[in-house]
Amino acid sequence: MTVLDNRVVSTASDEEAADPRDPQVRLAALLDEGSLRLITPEDTSGALAAMGRVEGVPVVAFCNDARTQGGAMGSAGCEHIVHAYDVAVRERVPIIGIWHSGGARIPEGVESLHAVGRVFAAMTKASGVVPQLSVVVGPAAGGAAYGPALTDIVVLADQGRIFVTGPDVVHSVTGEKIDMAGLGGPEPHSKRSGVVHVVAKSEPEALVQARRLAVLLGHQGRTRASEVKEIDFSDLLPESPRRAYDVKPLVKGLLDEPGVELHPKWAPNIVTTLGRMAGRTVGVIANNPMRLGGCLDATSAEKAARFVRMCDAFGVPLVVLVDVPGYLPGVGQEHDGVVRRGAKLLHAFAEASVPRVTLITRKAYGGAYIAMNSRSLGATRVFAWPTAEMGVMGTKAAVRLLKRRQLAAVSEEERPALEERLAAEYEEMTGGLARAMELGVVDEILEPANTRGAIVKVLAQATPARGAHGNIPL
Amino acid sequence: MAEIRAEMVANVWKIIAAEGDTVEEGDTIVILESMKMEIPVLAEDPGVVAQIKVAEGDVVQEGDLIALLDD
Numbered sequence: 001m002t003v004l005d006n007r008v009v010s011t012a013s014d015e016e017a018a019d020p021r022d023p024q025v026r027l028a029a030l031l032d033e034g035s036l037r038l039i040t041p042e043d044t045s046g047a048l049a050a051m052g053r054v055e056g057v058p059v060v061a062f063c064n065d066a067r068t069q070g071g072a073m074g075s076a077g078c079e080h081i082v083h084a085y086d087v088a089v090r091e092r093v094p095i096i097g098i099w100h101s102g103g104a105r106i107p108e109g110v111e112s113l114h115a116v117g118r119v120f121a122a123m124t125k126a127s128g129v130v131p132q133l134s135v136v137v138g139p140a141a142g143g144a145a146y147g148p149a150l151t152d153i154v155v156l157a158d159q160g161r162i163f164v165t166g167p168d169v170v171h172s173v174t175g176e177k178i179d180m181a182g183l184g185g186p187e188p189h190s191k192r193s194g195v196v197h198v199v200a201k202s203e204p205e206a207l208v209q210a211r212r213l214a215v216l217l218g219h220q221g222r223t224r225a226s227e228v229k230e231i232d233f234s235d236l237l238p239e240s241p242r243r244a245y246d247v248k249p250l251v252k253g254l255l256d257e258p259g260v261e262l263h264p265k266w267a268p269n270i271v272t273t274l275g276r277m278a279g280r281t282v283g284v285i286a287n288n289p290m291r292l293g294g295c296l297d298a299t300s301a302e303k304a305a306r307f308v309r310m311c312d313a314f315g316v317p318l319v320v321l322v323d324v325p326g327y328l329p330g331v332g333q334e335h336d337g338v339v340r341r342g343a344k345l346l347h348a349f350a351e352a353s354v355p356r357v358t359l360i361t362r363k364a365y366g367g368a369y370i371a372m373n374s375r376s377l378g379a380t381r382v383f384a385w386p387t388a389e390m391g392v393m394g395t396k397a398a399v400r401l402l403k404r405r406q407l408a409a410v411s412e413e414e415r416p417a418l419e420e421r422l423a424a425e426y427e428e429m430t431g432g433l434a435r436a437m438e439l440g441v442v443d444e445i446l447e448p449a450n451t452r453g454a455i456v457k458v459l460a461q462a463t464p465a466r467g468a469h470g471n472i473p474l
Numbered sequence: 475m476a477e478i479r480a481e482m483v484a485n486v487w488k489i490i491a492a493e494g495d496t497v498e499e500g501d502t503i504v505i506l507e508s509m510k511m512e513i514p515v516l517a518e519d520p521g522v523v524a525q526i527k528v529a530e531g532d533v534v535q536e537g538d539l540i541a542l543l544d545d
Contacts, residue, residue, distance in 0.1 A: 191518075240512075242507075242510060242511055242512050243512055244511065244512055244513060244514050289511065290514065290516075291481075291516075292481055292482055292513060293508065293509050293511030293512075293513045294511070295482070295509060295511075325509040325510060325511050326509060328482055328509075329482075329483070329509070330482060330483050330536050331536075332536045332537070394510055397510070
Protein backbone atom coordinates (compact mmCIF):
# COMPACT_ATOMS: atom_id res chain seq x y z
CA MET A 1 0.00 0.00 0.00
CA THR A 2 2.79 2.39 0.79
CA VAL A 3 3.72 4.28 -2.29
CA LEU A 4 5.38 7.41 -1.02
CA ASP A 5 8.90 8.10 -0.01
CA ASN A 6 8.82 7.51 3.72
CA ARG A 7 12.34 8.17 4.79
CA VAL A 8 12.60 9.83 8.14
CA VAL A 9 12.33 13.45 7.11
CA SER A 10 13.26 15.06 10.37
CA THR A 11 14.41 14.15 13.82
CA ALA A 12 13.90 15.75 17.20
CA SER A 13 15.46 19.16 17.40
CA ASP A 14 14.89 22.50 19.00
CA GLU A 15 12.85 23.58 16.00
CA GLU A 16 10.47 20.66 16.29
CA ALA A 17 7.75 22.60 18.09
CA ALA A 18 7.50 25.01 15.17
CA ASP A 19 7.28 22.24 12.56
CA PRO A 20 3.90 22.72 10.87
CA ARG A 21 3.70 18.95 10.42
CA ASP A 22 3.84 18.36 14.17
CA PRO A 23 0.53 16.59 14.89
CA GLN A 24 0.12 18.50 18.13
CA VAL A 25 0.43 21.79 16.22
CA ARG A 26 -2.20 20.60 13.75
CA LEU A 27 -4.57 19.36 16.45
CA ALA A 28 -4.18 22.61 18.38
CA ALA A 29 -5.06 24.58 15.22
CA LEU A 30 -8.22 22.48 14.81
CA LEU A 31 -9.46 22.66 18.40
CA ASP A 32 -10.60 25.60 20.53
CA GLU A 33 -7.67 27.38 22.14
CA GLY A 34 -6.57 25.67 25.33
CA SER A 35 -9.03 22.77 24.97
CA LEU A 36 -6.60 20.13 23.65
CA ARG A 37 -5.99 17.15 25.94
CA LEU A 38 -3.89 14.30 24.56
CA ILE A 39 -5.39 10.84 24.89
CA THR A 40 -2.42 8.97 23.42
CA PRO A 41 1.28 9.37 24.25
CA GLU A 42 3.62 11.49 22.15
CA ASP A 43 5.81 8.78 20.65
CA THR A 44 7.24 7.55 17.36
CA SER A 45 4.11 5.61 16.42
CA GLY A 46 3.21 8.09 13.67
CA ALA A 47 -0.16 9.14 15.12
CA LEU A 48 -1.44 11.33 17.94
CA ALA A 49 -4.99 11.64 19.33
CA ALA A 50 -6.69 14.20 21.55
CA MET A 51 -9.97 15.29 23.02
CA GLY A 52 -10.96 18.92 22.78
CA ARG A 53 -13.68 21.32 21.79
CA VAL A 54 -14.86 23.06 18.63
CA GLU A 55 -16.94 26.18 19.35
CA GLY A 56 -17.44 24.55 22.73
CA VAL A 57 -18.69 21.27 21.22
CA PRO A 58 -16.69 18.29 22.50
CA VAL A 59 -14.89 16.25 19.82
CA VAL A 60 -12.17 13.66 19.47
CA ALA A 61 -9.42 14.26 16.91
CA PHE A 62 -6.37 12.44 15.67
CA CYS A 63 -3.53 13.31 13.30
CA ASN A 64 -0.78 11.49 11.44
CA ASP A 65 2.76 12.47 12.36
CA ALA A 66 4.17 13.37 8.97
CA ARG A 67 7.63 13.95 10.52
CA THR A 68 8.04 10.23 11.16
CA GLN A 69 8.35 8.01 8.07
CA GLY A 70 6.12 10.41 6.11
CA GLY A 71 3.26 9.71 8.49
CA ALA A 72 3.22 6.04 7.50
CA MET A 73 0.81 3.93 9.54
CA GLY A 74 2.20 1.14 11.70
CA SER A 75 0.82 -1.09 14.37
CA ALA A 76 1.28 1.33 17.30
CA GLY A 77 -0.04 4.38 15.45
CA CYS A 78 -3.11 2.49 14.29
CA GLU A 79 -3.74 1.42 17.89
CA HIS A 80 -3.84 5.12 18.81
CA ILE A 81 -6.43 5.80 16.08
CA VAL A 82 -8.55 2.83 17.14
CA HIS A 83 -8.37 4.14 20.73
CA ALA A 84 -9.56 7.56 19.51
CA TYR A 85 -12.54 5.82 17.88
CA ASP A 86 -13.33 3.94 21.08
CA VAL A 87 -13.39 7.22 23.01
CA ALA A 88 -15.51 9.03 20.40
CA VAL A 89 -18.08 6.23 20.31
CA ARG A 90 -18.16 5.98 24.10
CA GLU A 91 -18.64 9.74 24.47
CA ARG A 92 -20.94 9.97 21.43
CA VAL A 93 -18.99 12.91 20.00
CA PRO A 94 -17.81 13.69 16.44
CA ILE A 95 -14.36 12.47 15.46
CA ILE A 96 -12.07 14.39 13.13
CA GLY A 97 -9.01 12.86 11.46
CA ILE A 98 -6.20 15.01 10.04
CA TRP A 99 -4.47 12.98 7.35
CA HIS A 100 -0.91 13.23 5.99
CA SER A 101 0.42 9.73 5.44
CA GLY A 102 2.00 7.59 2.76
CA GLY A 103 0.01 4.56 3.84
CA ALA A 104 1.05 1.42 5.69
CA ARG A 105 4.61 1.16 7.09
CA ILE A 106 6.56 -1.01 4.67
CA PRO A 107 9.09 -2.45 7.18
CA GLU A 108 6.28 -3.81 9.36
CA GLY A 109 4.97 -5.89 6.50
CA VAL A 110 1.66 -7.61 7.00
CA GLU A 111 1.54 -6.42 10.62
CA SER A 112 0.94 -2.87 9.43
CA LEU A 113 -1.69 -4.02 6.94
CA HIS A 114 -3.49 -5.80 9.76
CA ALA A 115 -3.32 -2.64 11.87
CA VAL A 116 -4.66 -0.41 9.08
CA GLY A 117 -7.47 -2.91 8.56
CA ARG A 118 -8.37 -2.59 12.23
CA VAL A 119 -8.70 1.18 11.77
CA PHE A 120 -11.06 0.58 8.85
CA ALA A 121 -13.13 -1.79 10.97
CA ALA A 122 -13.34 0.77 13.80
CA MET A 123 -14.46 3.44 11.34
CA THR A 124 -17.11 1.19 9.87
CA LYS A 125 -18.46 0.20 13.29
CA ALA A 126 -18.69 3.90 14.22
CA SER A 127 -20.44 4.74 10.92
CA GLY A 128 -23.83 6.31 11.58
CA VAL A 129 -23.09 6.32 15.33
CA VAL A 130 -20.88 9.42 15.54
CA PRO A 131 -20.15 11.94 12.78
CA GLN A 132 -16.75 11.28 11.19
CA LEU A 133 -14.87 14.03 9.39
CA SER A 134 -11.55 13.84 7.56
CA VAL A 135 -9.25 16.70 6.70
CA VAL A 136 -6.58 15.73 4.20
CA VAL A 137 -3.68 18.19 4.46
CA GLY A 138 -0.89 16.32 2.69
CA PRO A 139 -0.52 13.15 0.65
CA ALA A 140 -2.90 10.42 1.81
CA ALA A 141 -2.03 7.29 -0.10
CA GLY A 142 -3.01 3.64 0.00
CA GLY A 143 -4.44 2.84 3.42
CA ALA A 144 -4.42 6.53 4.28
CA ALA A 145 -6.66 7.18 1.26
CA TYR A 146 -9.26 4.63 2.26
CA GLY A 147 -9.36 5.93 5.83
CA PRO A 148 -10.89 9.28 4.86
CA ALA A 149 -13.00 7.56 2.19
CA LEU A 150 -14.79 5.55 4.88
CA THR A 151 -15.80 8.68 6.79
CA ASP A 152 -18.89 10.86 6.35
CA ILE A 153 -17.25 14.00 4.97
CA VAL A 154 -13.80 14.58 3.44
CA VAL A 155 -12.27 18.07 3.37
CA LEU A 156 -9.22 18.52 1.13
CA ALA A 157 -6.66 21.28 1.67
CA ASP A 158 -4.72 22.74 -1.28
CA GLN A 159 -1.73 20.50 -0.57
CA GLY A 160 -3.85 17.41 0.08
CA ARG A 161 -3.48 14.51 -2.37
CA ILE A 162 -5.52 11.31 -2.25
CA PHE A 163 -4.73 8.22 -4.29
CA VAL A 164 -4.37 4.48 -3.92
CA THR A 165 -1.14 4.26 -5.89
CA GLY A 166 1.12 7.23 -6.55
CA PRO A 167 2.37 8.70 -9.82
CA ASP A 168 5.50 6.48 -9.92
CA VAL A 169 3.55 3.24 -9.64
CA VAL A 170 0.94 4.47 -12.11
CA HIS A 171 3.72 5.31 -14.55
CA SER A 172 5.57 2.01 -14.16
CA VAL A 173 2.41 -0.06 -14.56
CA THR A 174 0.33 1.83 -17.10
CA GLY A 175 2.83 4.22 -18.64
CA GLU A 176 0.61 7.20 -17.80
CA LYS A 177 2.56 10.29 -16.79
CA ILE A 178 0.85 12.46 -14.21
CA ASP A 179 1.88 14.44 -11.13
CA MET A 180 0.40 14.04 -7.63
CA ALA A 181 -1.95 17.01 -8.02
CA GLY A 182 -3.28 15.79 -11.35
CA LEU A 183 -3.76 12.30 -9.98
CA GLY A 184 -5.31 13.05 -6.61
CA GLY A 185 -5.39 16.80 -5.93
CA PRO A 186 -8.28 19.23 -5.56
CA GLU A 187 -9.14 19.37 -9.28
CA PRO A 188 -9.79 15.66 -9.96
CA HIS A 189 -11.38 14.99 -6.59
CA SER A 190 -13.71 17.99 -6.62
CA LYS A 191 -14.96 17.52 -10.18
CA ARG A 192 -14.47 13.94 -11.30
CA SER A 193 -14.14 11.37 -8.55
CA GLY A 194 -16.50 12.60 -5.83
CA VAL A 195 -13.96 11.43 -3.23
CA VAL A 196 -13.82 14.90 -1.66
CA HIS A 197 -16.84 16.82 -0.34
CA VAL A 198 -15.22 20.19 0.37
CA VAL A 199 -12.09 21.74 -1.14
CA ALA A 200 -10.24 24.43 0.81
CA LYS A 201 -7.65 26.92 -0.41
CA SER A 202 -5.27 26.26 2.48
CA GLU A 203 -4.74 24.03 5.51
CA PRO A 204 -6.12 26.64 7.97
CA GLU A 205 -9.22 27.09 5.81
CA ALA A 206 -9.69 23.31 5.64
CA LEU A 207 -9.61 23.16 9.44
CA VAL A 208 -12.19 25.99 9.61
CA GLN A 209 -14.51 24.03 7.29
CA ALA A 210 -14.08 20.91 9.41
CA ARG A 211 -14.93 22.93 12.52
CA ARG A 212 -18.10 24.30 10.90
CA LEU A 213 -19.17 20.78 9.89
CA ALA A 214 -18.36 19.34 13.33
CA VAL A 215 -20.59 21.96 14.98
CA LEU A 216 -23.41 21.46 12.45
CA LEU A 217 -23.42 17.70 13.07
CA GLY A 218 -22.29 17.65 16.70
CA HIS A 219 -24.54 20.40 18.03
CA GLN A 220 -27.67 20.47 15.89
CA GLY A 221 -29.71 22.91 18.00
CA ARG A 222 -33.47 23.29 18.25
CA THR A 223 -35.95 24.67 15.75
CA ARG A 224 -37.18 28.06 16.92
CA ALA A 225 -40.34 28.54 14.89
CA SER A 226 -41.15 31.92 16.44
CA GLU A 227 -38.09 33.63 15.00
CA VAL A 228 -38.61 32.92 11.31
CA LYS A 229 -38.11 35.78 8.89
CA GLU A 230 -39.98 35.33 5.63
CA ILE A 231 -38.27 35.96 2.29
CA ASP A 232 -40.29 36.42 -0.88
CA PHE A 233 -38.97 33.99 -3.46
CA SER A 234 -41.50 35.06 -6.16
CA ASP A 235 -38.79 36.47 -8.42
CA LEU A 236 -36.69 33.31 -8.34
CA LEU A 237 -38.39 31.40 -11.13
CA PRO A 238 -37.95 32.68 -14.69
CA GLU A 239 -41.15 33.52 -16.58
CA SER A 240 -40.61 30.73 -19.08
CA PRO A 241 -40.93 27.29 -17.53
CA ARG A 242 -38.23 26.14 -19.96
CA ARG A 243 -35.63 28.62 -18.79
CA ALA A 244 -32.75 27.53 -16.56
CA TYR A 245 -31.95 29.32 -13.29
CA ASP A 246 -29.62 28.77 -10.38
CA VAL A 247 -31.34 27.18 -7.38
CA LYS A 248 -28.59 28.20 -4.95
CA PRO A 249 -30.18 31.56 -3.98
CA LEU A 250 -33.24 29.60 -2.83
CA VAL A 251 -31.09 27.21 -0.77
CA LYS A 252 -29.23 30.17 0.72
CA GLY A 253 -32.45 32.07 1.42
CA LEU A 254 -34.03 29.18 3.27
CA LEU A 255 -31.03 28.84 5.59
CA ASP A 256 -30.29 31.28 8.43
CA GLU A 257 -26.77 31.86 7.12
CA PRO A 258 -24.87 30.29 4.22
CA GLY A 259 -24.38 26.57 4.89
CA VAL A 260 -21.64 24.22 3.75
CA GLU A 261 -22.32 22.81 0.31
CA LEU A 262 -20.98 19.28 -0.12
CA HIS A 263 -19.71 18.16 -3.53
CA PRO A 264 -20.42 21.57 -5.15
CA LYS A 265 -18.63 20.75 -8.39
CA TRP A 266 -19.34 17.04 -8.66
CA ALA A 267 -22.80 16.21 -10.05
CA PRO A 268 -23.75 19.91 -9.81
CA ASN A 269 -27.24 19.16 -11.18
CA ILE A 270 -28.16 18.38 -7.59
CA VAL A 271 -27.21 20.57 -4.63
CA THR A 272 -26.57 19.08 -1.18
CA THR A 273 -25.99 21.59 1.61
CA LEU A 274 -25.78 21.36 5.40
CA GLY A 275 -26.89 24.47 7.22
CA ARG A 276 -29.16 25.86 9.88
CA MET A 277 -32.81 26.73 9.46
CA ALA A 278 -34.47 28.58 12.36
CA GLY A 279 -31.50 27.58 14.51
CA ARG A 280 -31.53 23.84 13.76
CA THR A 281 -29.21 21.89 11.48
CA VAL A 282 -30.95 20.67 8.32
CA GLY A 283 -29.82 19.02 5.11
CA VAL A 284 -31.06 20.69 1.93
CA ILE A 285 -31.27 18.77 -1.33
CA ALA A 286 -32.20 20.69 -4.47
CA ASN A 287 -32.29 20.00 -8.18
CA ASN A 288 -30.35 22.70 -10.00
CA PRO A 289 -31.93 23.51 -13.38
CA MET A 290 -28.77 25.45 -14.27
CA ARG A 291 -26.95 22.15 -14.81
CA LEU A 292 -28.29 19.42 -17.12
CA GLY A 293 -31.66 21.15 -16.87
CA GLY A 294 -31.87 19.85 -13.32
CA CYS A 295 -32.29 16.28 -14.57
CA LEU A 296 -31.36 13.47 -12.22
CA ASP A 297 -28.65 11.16 -13.51
CA ALA A 298 -26.65 8.26 -12.15
CA THR A 299 -24.03 10.36 -10.38
CA SER A 300 -26.38 12.95 -8.90
CA ALA A 301 -28.70 10.24 -7.58
CA GLU A 302 -25.76 8.56 -5.88
CA LYS A 303 -24.50 11.84 -4.45
CA ALA A 304 -27.93 12.70 -3.05
CA ALA A 305 -28.51 9.18 -1.73
CA ARG A 306 -25.34 9.28 0.32
CA PHE A 307 -26.27 12.71 1.69
CA VAL A 308 -29.78 11.55 2.62
CA ARG A 309 -28.37 8.51 4.44
CA MET A 310 -25.78 10.59 6.29
CA CYS A 311 -28.41 13.08 7.47
CA ASP A 312 -30.77 10.26 8.44
CA ALA A 313 -28.08 8.46 10.42
CA PHE A 314 -27.43 11.59 12.52
CA GLY A 315 -31.05 12.73 12.85
CA VAL A 316 -30.68 15.78 10.59
CA PRO A 317 -34.07 16.72 9.05
CA LEU A 318 -34.21 17.12 5.29
CA VAL A 319 -35.61 19.88 3.11
CA VAL A 320 -36.04 18.74 -0.50
CA LEU A 321 -36.49 21.35 -3.26
CA VAL A 322 -37.86 19.79 -6.41
CA ASP A 323 -37.60 21.13 -9.95
CA VAL A 324 -36.80 18.12 -12.08
CA PRO A 325 -37.80 17.38 -15.69
CA GLY A 326 -36.96 13.69 -15.28
CA TYR A 327 -34.09 11.25 -15.34
CA LEU A 328 -31.49 12.08 -17.98
CA PRO A 329 -32.05 9.95 -21.09
CA GLY A 330 -29.13 8.48 -23.01
CA VAL A 331 -27.09 5.39 -23.81
CA GLY A 332 -24.28 6.72 -21.62
CA GLN A 333 -26.60 6.94 -18.63
CA GLU A 334 -28.10 3.49 -19.06
CA HIS A 335 -24.71 1.88 -19.49
CA ASP A 336 -23.39 3.91 -16.57
CA GLY A 337 -25.92 2.20 -14.33
CA VAL A 338 -28.58 4.89 -13.94
CA VAL A 339 -30.98 2.12 -12.95
CA ARG A 340 -28.74 0.65 -10.24
CA ARG A 341 -27.38 3.99 -9.03
CA GLY A 342 -30.71 5.79 -9.30
CA ALA A 343 -32.26 3.08 -7.14
CA LYS A 344 -29.99 4.20 -4.31
CA LEU A 345 -31.88 7.49 -4.03
CA LEU A 346 -35.23 5.70 -3.91
CA HIS A 347 -33.86 3.40 -1.22
CA ALA A 348 -32.33 6.24 0.78
CA PHE A 349 -35.51 8.31 0.94
CA ALA A 350 -37.86 5.37 1.48
CA GLU A 351 -35.62 4.18 4.34
CA ALA A 352 -35.25 7.57 6.05
CA SER A 353 -36.76 8.15 9.50
CA VAL A 354 -35.91 11.85 9.92
CA PRO A 355 -38.55 14.53 9.31
CA ARG A 356 -38.34 15.43 5.62
CA VAL A 357 -40.23 18.16 3.86
CA THR A 358 -40.62 18.40 0.09
CA LEU A 359 -41.29 21.60 -1.83
CA ILE A 360 -42.09 21.30 -5.53
CA THR A 361 -41.25 24.68 -7.00
CA ARG A 362 -41.78 24.17 -10.71
CA LYS A 363 -41.83 20.69 -12.15
CA ALA A 364 -41.62 17.08 -11.03
CA TYR A 365 -41.87 14.49 -13.78
CA GLY A 366 -41.59 10.77 -14.17
CA GLY A 367 -39.37 8.55 -12.07
CA ALA A 368 -37.59 11.64 -10.81
CA TYR A 369 -40.87 12.86 -9.26
CA ILE A 370 -40.92 9.72 -7.14
CA ALA A 371 -37.21 9.82 -6.31
CA MET A 372 -37.29 13.40 -4.97
CA ASN A 373 -38.86 12.51 -1.61
CA SER A 374 -42.40 12.10 -2.87
CA ARG A 375 -45.32 11.33 -0.58
CA SER A 376 -45.14 7.72 -1.71
CA LEU A 377 -41.59 7.41 -0.30
CA GLY A 378 -42.75 8.79 3.03
CA ALA A 379 -42.33 12.58 2.92
CA THR A 380 -43.46 14.18 6.18
CA ARG A 381 -45.16 16.98 4.24
CA VAL A 382 -45.28 17.93 0.57
CA PHE A 383 -45.67 21.57 -0.41
CA ALA A 384 -46.01 23.01 -3.91
CA TRP A 385 -45.72 26.54 -5.19
CA PRO A 386 -48.71 27.56 -7.36
CA THR A 387 -46.55 27.18 -10.49
CA ALA A 388 -45.82 23.49 -9.86
CA GLU A 389 -46.57 20.87 -12.52
CA MET A 390 -46.22 17.15 -12.09
CA GLY A 391 -46.96 13.97 -13.95
CA VAL A 392 -45.50 11.03 -15.77
CA MET A 393 -44.49 13.37 -18.57
CA GLY A 394 -45.37 16.85 -19.80
CA THR A 395 -48.91 17.21 -21.19
CA LYS A 396 -47.80 17.86 -24.78
CA ALA A 397 -45.44 14.91 -24.80
CA ALA A 398 -48.22 12.78 -23.32
CA VAL A 399 -50.80 13.66 -26.00
CA ARG A 400 -48.24 13.23 -28.77
CA LEU A 401 -47.83 9.68 -27.54
CA LEU A 402 -51.39 8.84 -26.50
CA LYS A 403 -53.18 10.66 -29.37
CA ARG A 404 -50.64 10.14 -32.13
CA ARG A 405 -53.19 8.69 -34.59
CA GLN A 406 -55.66 11.52 -34.05
CA LEU A 407 -52.84 14.04 -34.51
CA ALA A 408 -51.56 12.29 -37.64
CA ALA A 409 -55.01 12.43 -39.21
CA VAL A 410 -55.09 16.23 -39.46
CA SER A 411 -53.04 18.51 -41.67
CA GLU A 412 -49.81 20.00 -40.44
CA GLU A 413 -51.37 23.49 -40.18
CA GLU A 414 -54.15 22.23 -37.94
CA ARG A 415 -51.91 20.08 -35.79
CA PRO A 416 -50.60 22.65 -33.27
CA ALA A 417 -54.11 23.84 -32.42
CA LEU A 418 -55.38 20.28 -31.97
CA GLU A 419 -52.35 19.50 -29.84
CA GLU A 420 -53.12 22.49 -27.60
CA ARG A 421 -56.75 21.40 -27.22
CA LEU A 422 -55.89 17.77 -26.48
CA ALA A 423 -53.22 18.85 -24.00
CA ALA A 424 -55.75 21.02 -22.15
CA GLU A 425 -58.21 18.11 -22.06
CA TYR A 426 -55.50 15.78 -20.82
CA GLU A 427 -54.47 18.28 -18.17
CA GLU A 428 -58.06 18.44 -16.95
CA MET A 429 -58.36 14.65 -16.96
CA THR A 430 -55.11 13.85 -15.15
CA GLY A 431 -55.53 16.94 -13.04
CA GLY A 432 -52.05 18.44 -12.49
CA LEU A 433 -51.73 20.15 -9.13
CA ALA A 434 -55.44 20.01 -8.22
CA ARG A 435 -55.55 16.25 -8.75
CA ALA A 436 -52.32 15.85 -6.75
CA MET A 437 -53.98 17.65 -3.83
CA GLU A 438 -57.06 15.46 -4.15
CA LEU A 439 -54.91 12.33 -4.04
CA GLY A 440 -53.04 13.64 -1.03
CA VAL A 441 -49.64 13.50 -2.71
CA VAL A 442 -49.38 17.28 -2.27
CA ASP A 443 -50.58 18.61 1.10
CA GLU A 444 -50.65 22.33 0.56
CA ILE A 445 -50.04 25.02 -2.02
CA LEU A 446 -47.68 27.66 -0.67
CA GLU A 447 -47.08 31.20 -1.83
CA PRO A 448 -43.32 31.70 -2.35
CA ALA A 449 -43.46 34.47 0.24
CA ASN A 450 -44.66 32.08 2.96
CA THR A 451 -42.19 29.28 2.30
CA ARG A 452 -39.75 29.59 5.20
CA GLY A 453 -42.37 29.72 7.93
CA ALA A 454 -44.32 26.77 6.53
CA ILE A 455 -41.26 24.52 6.31
CA VAL A 456 -39.97 25.53 9.75
CA LYS A 457 -43.40 24.85 11.29
CA VAL A 458 -43.36 21.27 9.98
CA LEU A 459 -39.81 20.72 11.25
CA ALA A 460 -40.69 22.15 14.66
CA GLN A 461 -43.74 19.90 15.05
CA ALA A 462 -42.30 16.69 13.59
CA THR A 463 -41.22 13.92 15.93
CA PRO A 464 -37.42 13.83 15.99
CA ALA A 465 -36.00 10.54 14.77
CA ARG A 466 -32.86 9.08 13.25
CA GLY A 467 -32.23 6.06 11.12
CA ALA A 468 -30.58 3.01 12.63
CA HIS A 469 -27.99 2.40 9.93
CA GLY A 470 -24.44 3.20 8.97
CA ASN A 471 -23.34 5.54 6.19
CA ILE A 472 -21.68 3.34 3.63
CA PRO A 473 -19.78 5.52 1.11
CA LEU A 474 -22.22 4.89 -1.77
CA MET B 475 -6.72 24.71 -24.25
CA ALA B 476 -9.87 23.67 -22.39
CA GLU B 477 -12.51 21.61 -24.16
CA ILE B 478 -16.18 22.16 -23.48
CA ARG B 479 -18.22 19.07 -24.25
CA ALA B 480 -21.92 18.25 -24.26
CA GLU B 481 -23.05 16.47 -21.10
CA MET B 482 -26.18 15.10 -22.75
CA VAL B 483 -27.92 14.53 -26.08
CA ALA B 484 -29.53 17.84 -27.09
CA ASN B 485 -30.32 20.34 -29.84
CA VAL B 486 -28.18 23.44 -30.06
CA TRP B 487 -30.73 26.18 -29.47
CA LYS B 488 -28.68 29.35 -29.27
CA ILE B 489 -25.03 30.34 -29.52
CA ILE B 490 -24.32 32.97 -26.89
CA ALA B 491 -20.55 33.52 -26.88
CA ALA B 492 -18.61 34.45 -30.02
CA GLU B 493 -15.12 33.35 -30.95
CA GLY B 494 -12.65 35.77 -29.37
CA ASP B 495 -14.92 36.57 -26.41
CA THR B 496 -13.39 36.62 -22.95
CA VAL B 497 -15.46 34.54 -20.56
CA GLU B 498 -15.47 34.08 -16.80
CA GLU B 499 -16.16 30.85 -14.93
CA GLY B 500 -19.90 30.21 -15.09
CA ASP B 501 -20.55 32.30 -18.24
CA THR B 502 -22.87 30.74 -20.80
CA ILE B 503 -21.24 29.62 -24.07
CA VAL B 504 -24.25 28.09 -25.83
CA ILE B 505 -27.76 27.07 -24.81
CA LEU B 506 -28.89 23.55 -25.60
CA GLU B 507 -32.44 22.31 -25.68
CA SER B 508 -33.46 18.91 -24.33
CA MET B 509 -36.13 17.45 -22.05
CA LYS B 510 -38.16 20.59 -22.92
CA MET B 511 -35.59 22.59 -20.99
CA GLU B 512 -33.12 25.22 -22.07
CA ILE B 513 -29.78 24.00 -20.81
CA PRO B 514 -26.93 26.49 -20.64
CA VAL B 515 -23.44 25.15 -21.28
CA LEU B 516 -21.09 27.05 -19.01
CA ALA B 517 -17.40 27.87 -19.02
CA GLU B 518 -15.78 25.94 -16.19
CA ASP B 519 -12.76 28.23 -16.09
CA PRO B 520 -12.06 31.76 -17.27
CA GLY B 521 -10.59 32.03 -20.78
CA VAL B 522 -11.00 33.23 -24.34
CA VAL B 523 -13.34 31.40 -26.71
CA ALA B 524 -11.01 30.01 -29.39
CA GLN B 525 -13.56 28.07 -31.42
CA ILE B 526 -17.26 27.26 -31.39
CA LYS B 527 -17.66 23.81 -32.91
CA VAL B 528 -21.47 23.72 -33.26
CA ALA B 529 -24.17 25.72 -35.03
CA GLU B 530 -27.71 26.52 -33.98
CA GLY B 531 -29.98 23.62 -34.87
CA ASP B 532 -27.25 20.97 -34.63
CA VAL B 533 -27.90 17.83 -32.63
CA VAL B 534 -25.08 17.05 -30.21
CA GLN B 535 -24.43 13.70 -28.58
CA GLU B 536 -23.11 13.23 -25.07
CA GLY B 537 -19.39 13.99 -25.15
CA ASP B 538 -19.42 15.97 -28.41
CA LEU B 539 -17.08 18.95 -28.55
CA ILE B 540 -18.96 22.26 -28.29
CA ALA B 541 -16.21 24.82 -27.89
CA LEU B 542 -12.51 25.30 -27.25
CA LEU B 543 -11.29 27.82 -24.70
CA ASP B 544 -7.81 29.32 -24.51
CA ASP B 545 -6.66 29.67 -20.92
